[in-house]
Amino acid sequence: MWLGIWLAVLGLALGIVLGLNLPITIPQAYAKYMSVAALAALDSVFGGIRAAMEDHYDNRIFITGFFSNALLAAGLAFIGERLGIDLYLAAVVAFGVRLFQNLAIIRRHLLKK
Amino acid sequence: MNRSMYLSIGIVTMILGVMLAVQFRTNRYIEQSVPADRAQELQVELSKLEKDNRKLDREIEDLMYKLEQAQKGQLQAQAAIEDELKKARIHAGLVTVSGPGIEVVMDNPPSQSRRNHVFIIRDEDLLRMVNELRGAGAEAISINGQRMISTSEIRQAGSFININLERTEPPFHILAIGSPEKLKSALEISGGLIDYFKDLGIVVKIQSHSSVTVPAYNRSLQFNYAKAVRKG
Numbered sequence: 001m002w003l004g005i006w007l008a009v010l011g012l013a014l015g016i017v018l019g020l021n022l023p024i025t026i027p028q029a030y031a032k033y034m035s036v037a038a039l040a041a042l043d044s045v046f047g048g049i050r051a052a053m054e055d056h057y058d059n060r061i062f063i064t065g066f067f068s069n070a071l072l073a074a075g076l077a078f079i080g081e082r083l084g085i086d087l088y089l090a091a092v093v094a095f096g097v098r099l100f101q102n103l104a105i106i107r108r109h110l111l112k113k
Numbered sequence: 114m115n116r117s118m119y120l121s122i123g124i125v126t127m128i129l130g131v132m133l134a135v136q137f138r139t140n141r142y143i144e145q146s147v148p149a150d151r152a153q154e155l156q157v158e159l160s161k162l163e164k165d166n167r168k169l170d171r172e173i174e175d176l177m178y179k180l181e182q183a184q185k186g187q188l189q190a191q192a193a194i195e196d197e198l199k200k201a202r203i204h205a206g207l208v209t210v211s212g213p214g215i216e217v218v219m220d221n222p223p224s225q226s227r228r229n230h231v232f233i234i235r236d237e238d239l240l241r242m243v244n245e246l247r248g249a250g251a252e253a254i255s256i257n258g259q260r261m262i263s264t265s266e267i268r269q270a271g272s273f274i275n276i277n278l279e280r281t282e283p284p285f286h287i288l289a290i291g292s293p294e295k296l297k298s299a300l301e302i303s304g305g306l307i308d309y310f311k312d313l314g315i316v317v318k319i320q321s322h323s324s325v326t327v328p329a330y331n332r333s334l335q336f337n338y339a340k341a342v343r344k345g
Contacts, residue, residue, distance in 0.1 A: 008126040009126075015130020031139045
């Protein structure tokens with residue numbers, strides 16, 4: 001399990017370095033969707049860490065959750081934009097709350113040990 | 114199973130890292146550049162200005178065309194005025210002119226002493242000559258280099274004849290531009306001026322020339338009293 005966490009941290013660091021050095025910028029119009037998608041992905045990763053702490057980690061659920069959450073969040077923001085409702089706020093609130101919950105649970109697990 | 118799990122964790126977290134980093138950079142980029150709605154506003158303004166610009170361009174073109182027309186008109190008017198002026202100067206005798214014509218040389222009857230002429234050419238003879246030439250359609254006349262203009266006088270002043278206030282003496286060289294045949298025949302008609310002069314003993318010679326150059330009036334023309342009357 002600890003190997004998995006270290007691997008996750010390593011992958012994150014590698015990804016950040018890669019992202020900072022790749023000459024990619026997203027058009028301003030899509031930056032909002034990307035931010036929501038990033039938030040969803042972050043939530044998924046913390047969810048995965050929490051599942052690993054609780055020993056019921058499932059790789060398939062983690063992978064599908066990661067991508068479906070990110071895509072759903074971005075799609076929700078996109079549809080909200082088209083409908084004139086700030087639906088991305090819903091995604092932000094939902095994933096933000098889950099993020100903090102997951103963090104809290106992870107903290108407890110770490111403190112129990 | 115285990116290996117694929119670690120692999121997927123690594124890949125997923127790496128994707129997350131890329132997303133976060135790209136988002137971070139994009140946000141920084143957005144902060145540096147103008148906001149989207151501001152950009153839209155500017156675009157609207159730009160398109161409006163472009164439209165205005167096109168309109169003004171058309172106006173420039175139109176005005177340039179008008180200006181050109183006006184200048185063309187002005188040039189034409191100027192050319193017409195210059196043409197008119199040239200004609201007027203020729204009519205007034207202020208320009209040296211040349212053309213077909215005749216040369217008449219009149220001299221006093223030969224005598225032993227130049228001072229004691231039995232008969233000398235008088236102003237009246239020259240006046241009659243000029244009158245006859247004008248009657249025959251002479252367009253420009255000069256006597257001893259003095260151009261006959263509208264105000265020219267031919268006046269006896271003692272033993273001299275003043276023409277254009279200039280003393281002249283015989284022999285008189287009279288140049289006239291016009292139809293040479295007409296001028297010559299007008300003078301040589303039987304019972305005409307030449308016959309009359311010959312009777313008086315005046316030596317007269319007439320020569321036709323294909324080109325005679327009549328000098329311009331060489332004094333300044335100044336009208337102190339006569340003023341043009343405006344019509345209307």
